[in-house]
Amino acid sequence: MQERIAVVTGANAGLGYQTTRALAQKGYRVVMACRNETKAAKAREELLAEAPAGAIEVLRLDQSEPDSIRSFVDSFARRHGRLDLLANNAGIVGLPLSRNSVGHELQMATNYLGVFALTGLLLPLFRGDVPGRIVNVGSLAHRQGKMDLDDLNWETGEYKPMGAYGRSKLAVMAWTLELDARLRAAGSSVMALSAHPGFAATEIGTNNPNPMINPQNPVGKWFQNQVRRFIPTAEEAARPTLHAACSDNVQGGEYHGPGGFMEIGGAPAPAKINPKARDAAMRERLWTLSEELTGVRYLSD
Ligand SMILES: NC(=O)c1ccc[n+]([C@@H]2O[C@H](COP(=O)([O-])OP(=O)(O)OC[C@H]3O[C@@H](n4cnc5c(N)ncnc54)[C@H](OP(=O)(O)O)[C@@H]3O)[C@@H](O)[C@H]2O)c1
Numbered sequence: 438m439q440e441r442i443a444v445v446t447g448a449n450a451g452l453g454y455q456t457t458r459a460l461a462q463k464g465y466r467v468v469m470a471c472r473n474e475t476k477a478a479k480a481r482e483e484l485l486a487e488a489p490a491g492a493i494e495v496l497r498l499d500q501s502e503p504d505s506i507r508s509f510v511d512s513f514a515r516r517h518g519r520l521d522l523l524a525n526n527a528g529i530v531g532l533p534l535s536r537n538s539v540g541h542e543l544q545m546a547t548n549y550l551g552v553f554a555l556t557g558l559l560l561p562l563f564r565g566d567v568p569g570r571i572v573n574v575g576s577l578a579h580r581q582g583k584m585d586l587d588d589l590n591w592e593t594g595e596y597k598p599m600g601a602y603g604r605s606k607l608a609v610m611a612w613t614l615e616l617d618a619r620l621r622a623a624g625s626s627v628m629a630l631s632a633h634p635g636f637a638a639t640e641i642g643t644n645n646p647n648p649m650i651n652p653q654n655p656v657g658k659w660f661q662n663q664v665r666r667f668i669p670t671a672e673e674a675a676r677p678t679l680h681a682a683c684s685d686n687v688q689g690g691e692y693h694g695p696g697g698f699m700e701i702g703g704a705p706a707p708a709k710i711n712p713k714a715r716d717a718a719m720r721e722r723l724w725t726l727s728e729e730l731t732g733v734r735y736l737s738d
Contacts, residue, residue, distance in 0.1 A: 442517055443682075444559070446470040446500055446552075447527025449480040451639030452574065455675035456524055456682075461488035463683065465522065470498035470509060472527075500527050500551035501537045503731065510558040520562040522682055525552045525609075526574045530641050531598040531650060534591065541730065542590040544598075548605035553612060553727045557735035560627070569627035572681045573613045575606050575692065576633050577700060580711045582607030586722050589730070598647075608723060610692065610714035615724055617690040619736040628689030632681040635695040635702055637674035638665045669695065669702045680705035 443460050447453040448469035457467050461484060471477035477495040484493050496512055499505035513520075528548045537546040556571060563569035582603030588594045589608075591601060610631060617629040638661045642650035651657040677693045684705075687693065692710050697703025713719070728734045 440464070440466050441521040442466045442468070442519060443522035443524065444468045444470050444513065444520060445524045445526055446498060446555070449473065449477040451641060451671050452634055452637065452675045452678060453524070453526040454480055454484070455672045456526060456678050457493065458484055458487065458672075459675065459679050460522070460524075460682070461492050465492070466517075467493050468513060468517070469493060469495045470500075470527070471495060472497065472499040472505075498527075498555075500555065501541075501543055501547040502551075503537075503539060503554065506551060506555050506558065510555070513559070514562060518562065519564055520559055521564070521567065521569050523556060523559055523569075523571045524574070524678060524682060525556065525572065526678065528574060528576075528641070530578075530602045531645050531647060533598060533646060534596040534601075536590075540590070542596075542601060544601045544605045545590055545608070548602070549608040549612070550727060550731055552609065554731040554733040556616070557731075557733040560735055563625075563627045565626055567626060570682055571613075571616065571627060571629040572678055573609050573629065573631045574633065574678055575609050575613075575631045576602070577635065577694070578603045579606035579610045579633075579714070580709065582711065582713075584608070584611070584713060584719060584723075586719065586726055589726060607711060607714060608727075610710060611716070611720045611723055612727065613692075614690055614710075614714060615720040616736070621689065623736060630681040630687060630689060631692045632677035632705075633692070633694040633700070633708060634669070634674035634677060635697075635700055636668045637671045638668060639671050639674075673702065677705040677708075 443465040448457040498509040613631040648654040648656040694708030695703045696706025
């Protein structure tokens with residue numbers, strides 16, 4: 438059997454690191470798609486101490502930048518030419534309004550538009566005769582998300598950092614459902630699912646101006662140390678992603694999260710989807726808009 442190849446985005450920290458670790462232990466060759474090569478090289482070294490030599494490599498990807506996405510896909514295709522599993526994990530949360538080089542709001546650019554583009558460009562590398570999977574990491578926050586397809590990038594509406602996070606994750610949920618439906622309609626061997634971790638005290642609050650979220654801030658550090666005792670570790674919180682990626686008992690279009698109280702911790706189980714993500718007309722409009730904004734077109738007539 439040919440070695441299975443996985444790409445994990447944002448693999449140098451938090452849930453992506455734990456996802457990489459577990460996939461390597463399961464025998465995948467894992468490509469860590471990371472924006473900071475120094476951090477990624479350090480993380481790879483730590484991971485290689487546990488995993489078979491050579492099973493993990495790093496390729497640069499800044500998921501918020503269209504040029505970086507295209508150059509990642511070119512390098513990956515040249516190196517490997519095929520893909521079995523894409524774990525779209527990288528994400529940012531709650532930052533003040535900022536934009537990427539083409540003017541897209543940064544949380545939308547990183548958490549959704551970049552993922553839409555990366556997935557479309559990598560899709561031809563999945564093998565037609567072998568089952569493949571795309572797992573998109575969502576968030577409980579998608580349930581508070583408000584979609585505005587006339588202002589996806591916060592050009593006219595009053596920007597709210599957590600509102601932008603919720604909208605970006607609602608877009609991930611709606612697009613995952615649409616992606617799986619379009620893959621099924623095309624007779625593809627690839628299925629698309631989403632997963633959320635509940636909560637975990639990772640590095641996700643770093644650079645966040647809210648001192649309670651930022652682990653670099655003494656207040657945030659104190660708060661996270663208190664909270665850490667009650668919420669899952671990054672290793673535990675990565676389990677829904679791994680379940681969606683590896684279990685034989687999942688179907689395309691499903692959404693998995695921790696099955697315990699309020700979906701914060703516990704063994705992976707089907708999770709609650711915001712009904713807005715199921716709106717077929719919205720999903721179709723979102724897809725077309727995403728193609729226009731990214732210039733990446735796939736699974737469209
Ligand atoms: N932790 C939670 O409680 C929680 C809850 C719900 C959902 N999530 C979701 O889980 C996923 C992983 O988050 P985490 O908690 O593990 O956070 P984390 O520790 O901050 O890890 C996030 C990873 O994403 C990378 N990343 C961010 N922007 C990127 C970009 N433009 N290009 C490439 N990589 C980028 C980061 O790289 P750098 O190291 O270079 O910053 C890091 O490797 C995210 O999608 C997040 O929204 C987390």
